[in-house]
Amino acid sequence: MVYELYYWPSIQGRGEFVRLCLEEAGATYVDVAREGKAGAGMARLMRLLKGQGDPRPPYAPPFLKAGRLVIGQTANILMFLGPRLALAPKDEAGRLWANQLQLTVTDFVAEVHDTHHPIASGLYYQDQKKEARRRTSDFLQNRAPKFLGYFESVLSRNPRGDRYLIGAKLSYVDLSLFQIIAGMSYAFPNYMTKIVRRHRRLFSLHAQVQERPRIAAYLASQRRIAFNEDGIFRHYPELDVGVS
């Protein structure tokens, strides 16, 4: 199976959670919008997104084409890929738990995005800078600790040890948590330095995923888009203020 991933070509964004799975599994895939000359891939993405004919159109990228299936929504794509790439538990209870954790990742990602876009995603950051400062302050003080503390406690409660979130094997949720820690460390380096001690398991998960051979090769390749100020995790030094 050759998977086709459709996502914006110049940011990691939500597509990155899918890329990390495909890369870790050594799957064969095409990152469609980054292929072809003169934006040919991007034109294909837009055609599928606006496709009048498709009875099951995706609302937004990322979406994945797998044979005749077109699957949208990041957590849904991961739920589909998980068992196929051996990155999900095999039993129903385990899969529900993986999906539950991934949906909590989804909530966290939406809140990270809104730190720099609290008023309107269609406006520039510059047009909502004051509000962004206020929202980010609350985010770092109240929301990030709640989410990160939760995931740290999930690691600590795993009956099979604190190396992975679920059982004794890597799952797609671990890859997503790696991305969360990487992104937060890019966006809020001061903040993240301060919370390392209270989240040792999460940071150790990040370090360990980073060193997996296929992930390490991916991160060093051109396929990994660098973090930047068009994505979800943005580094605006004025927002990365200290938290008491």
Next chain:
Amino acid sequence: MVYELYYWPSIQGRGEFVRLCLEEAGATYVDVAREGKAGAGMARLMRLLKGQGDPRPPYAPPFLKAGRLVIGQTANILMFLGPRLALAPKDEAGRLWANQLQLTVTDFVAEVHDTHHPIASGLYYQDQKKEARRRTSDFLQNRAPKFLGYFESVLSRNPRGDRYLIGAKLSYVDLSLFQIIAGMSYAFPNYMTKIVRRHRRLFSLHAQVQERPRIAAYLASQRRIAFNEDGIFRHYPELDVGVS
């Protein structure tokens, strides 16, 4: 099977999407936090939420107890209940599509919530009223039309007719869309009146779900909590401004 639903006792909130399924299916369930004297049910909810012993703790309500399983995240609960209550397609492609639509509902619900809480969910509306006005204006102008237009087009493209979102049978996604239209009509009556003409299928879905015998009985009962200004859909007249 007696299902136990755990959700805040005084709002519809995200728990309502689960309640609607249980009610439509005539399932036996306990709305735990609303049971018992002197907040006994609420104490049970808090115990499960903070339960130090549980290796798979939910992040937040709603969560559902089904036998020994404790399942969190609304869309995950619905994915679990769907096939069991005959409210989901039977084939894998159909279930993925239902889940994909439900996750788009989830995104929409989060944006509706943030219209009155654009800065911090922990602050009062009064403390972010100016920002709420700005965010809601963008929401009604740009975001709501995109989401509602999408769901309208999904209805119009359904090869089995525009009565349901998926195939020729009611699914949990239809019940969620009913709730979206009901909630938006409560929160933004002026706005919704203006867009009826362009979203005839969605409004007709709402009307039709409302008249299903079990749903009608539920809506007329004490079990249906009224919309109020503590929930997701809040009616603040100053936010329900006309859109050109």
